[in-house]
Amino acid sequence: MSVAFLVAPEGFEQVELTEPWQAVERAGGLPKLISTKAGEVRGFDHLDRADAFHVDAGIDAVGSGDFDALVLPGGLANPDFLRTQPKAVEFVRRFFAEGKPVAAICHALWILVEADLVRGRQVTSWPSLRTDLENAGATWVDEAVVVCTAGTNTLITSRKPDDLPAFDKAIVAEFAEFVRVGKNR
Template sequence: MSKKVAFLVAPEGIEQVELTEPWKAVTDAGHDAVLVSTETGTVQMFNHLDKGDTKDVDVTVGSATVEDYDALVLPGGVANPDALRTDDVAVSFIRDFVASGRPVAAICHAPWTLVEADVLKGRRVTSWPSLQTDIRNAGGEWVDEALVTDGNLITSRNPDDLPQFCGAVVESLEHGAAAASA
């Protein structure tokens, strides 16, 4: 049965491979991927600091509801989650998604949005190393592992971890987030 996955991003600053690789994994597994952003139009992806491709937005986060989706993927890049965490509607969407128990997958710098949504108390997560103090200050336990699953949260450190991250996202669609770490 096909599931619907929201990929939430800001208008620019998305690390391209952290959007395109999970997107491909989700669609290759027969599920529907939906690009959700804070603005209509297109988003600008980056290959580290160099401009990459653009992608059309399917729906704005203001018109999206948690109930419309089976999972949420939060790609990284430094500027993308930094912009998202200053958008109250995006932060509320993330907070509500985590509270729903549906899988939420965040890679690299994307756990900044989980910090802002105040959903990390007592949770074990990983991220890009520079976020570890923010995660700890938010009540989370930061670990340096390629893939960490804690309840419905799936986190990875960086693009090198994409094979494990993508596998966990697809597994969570089939069997729930907790199964992604098994």
């Protein structure tokens, strides 16, 4: 299974990239780092600059058809930047249109709000996004992880880095289920 991890050039919460990435790898998946431009991206540990990561492909060089699933790490600046990039918003929309699973944690749901993809969905997120999500038509709950199948695809959401064990377990299970039956629907 090929899994896209979409991040901005700077400002994503590093652990929300690295831990799900490792979970996908341990499960035999092939994670690929995608950003709005080729080169390197910079993670953050809350508000502090952290490590640099090599981008596998800029968003201009790939499409949703190149992947089986999408993970959207959070961080405060990351999704705020991505939601202003039409190509990033359209990239995310295509996964929903194609019925592919999408996982988003923390503030990453902002790009889903921008793309009008949470209407009628049950989600969780960093608590400060609750009003944004409810105003966009979602039902927000305060849980470690939410798996919502009430839409065109499976949407896995989580609140914060402390919830990563539950988030990682859910994405591995849901992505594996998609490979097992979802592709053949």
